[in-house]
Amino acid sequence: EDQVTQSPEALRLQEGESSSLNCSYTVSGLRGLFWYRQDPGKGPEFLFTLYSAGEEKEKERLKATLTKKESFLHITAPKPEDSATYLCAVQARNTDKLIFGTGTRLQVFP
Amino acid sequence: EPEVTQTPSHQVTQMGQEVILRCVPISNHLYFYWYRQILGQKVEFLVSFYNNEISEKSEIFDDQFSVERPDGSNFTLKIRSTKLEDSAMYFCATNRESSTEAFFGQGTRLTVV
Numbered sequence A: 001e002d003q004v005t006q007s008p009e010a011l012r013l014q015e016g017e018s019s020s021l022n023c024s025y026t027v028s029g030l031r032g033l034f035w036y037r038q039d040p041g042k043g044p045e046f047l048f049t050l051y052s053a054g055e056e057k058e059k060e061r062l063k064a065t066l067t068k069k070e071s072f073l074h075i076t077a078p079k080p081e082d083s084a085t086y087l088c089a090v091q092a093r094n095t096d097k098l099i100f101g102t103g104t105r106l107q108v109f110p
Numbered sequence B: 001e002p003e004v005t006q007t008p009s010h011q012v013t014q015m016g017q018e019v020i021l022r023c024v025p026i027s028n029h030l031y032f033y034w035y036r037q038i039l040g041q042k043v044e045f046l047v048s049f050y051n052n053e054i055s056e057k058s059e060i061f062d063d064q065f066s067v068e069r070p071d072g073s074n075f076t077l078k079i080r081s082t083k084l085e086d087s088a089m090y091f092c093a094t095n096r097e098s099s100t101e102a103f104f105g106q107g108t109r110l111t112v113v
Helices: none
Strands: A003-007 A010-014 A019-026 A030-038 A045-050 A056-059 A062-066 A070-075 A084-092 A104-109 B005-007 B010-013 B019-024 B031-037 B043-050 B053-057 B065-068 B075-079 B088-095 B108-112
Touching: A003 A084, A010 A019, A019 A030, A019 A084, A030 A062, A030 A070, A045 A056, A045 A062, A070 A084, B005 B088, B010 B019, B019 B031, B019 B088, B019 B108, B043 B065, B043 B075, B075 B088
Parallel strands: A010 A104, B010 B108
Antiparallel strands: A003 A019, A019 A070, A030 A045, A030 A084, A056 A062, A062 A070, A084 A104, B005 B019, B019 B075, B031 B043, B031 B088, B043 B053, B065 B075, B088 B108
């Protein structure tokens, strides 16, 4: 069964304190792995798509990497406005649906 | 920046009533989806819609649910005979091609009382 597990569930960081969020997945043929940001009461906001092991993508303070079993979202020198829940989702080759993890709730304190 | 628009933002309905949730997709997008998120839980896939027909649906999407694109612009989710456990955030998502990033709307919070 296709599955996504994210860790940690919650993460508290001081402003400027870099860290990484983990997304472990099992999928019957990966079409894509997606990272989204979700603010309270809002819809997921697209961040990155990764398609193959070894691929990396960056956007401002965020960098996503992918291996055959997991993906990391690295946050460098975070700011309070980076506080949100970060969702990981996978799409298998034979389907259009996204399978989401439960997310990592990130809080960045000044 | 183009965005997916959902209405209403919040709907309160009595158990047993029918509700229709509406979505205006991004104009050049061809793939449409409904997802839901029960408070504190994962975002769950309900249904995908392409070329005016359902292309895939989850176990959740039973006979109580239906989708349609009545006028070529709106994309709707109808929930018949709502139950307490239907209370959730319902998200519409769209993308250009099936393998590209899906853009989500801001959601409709459905509360069944």
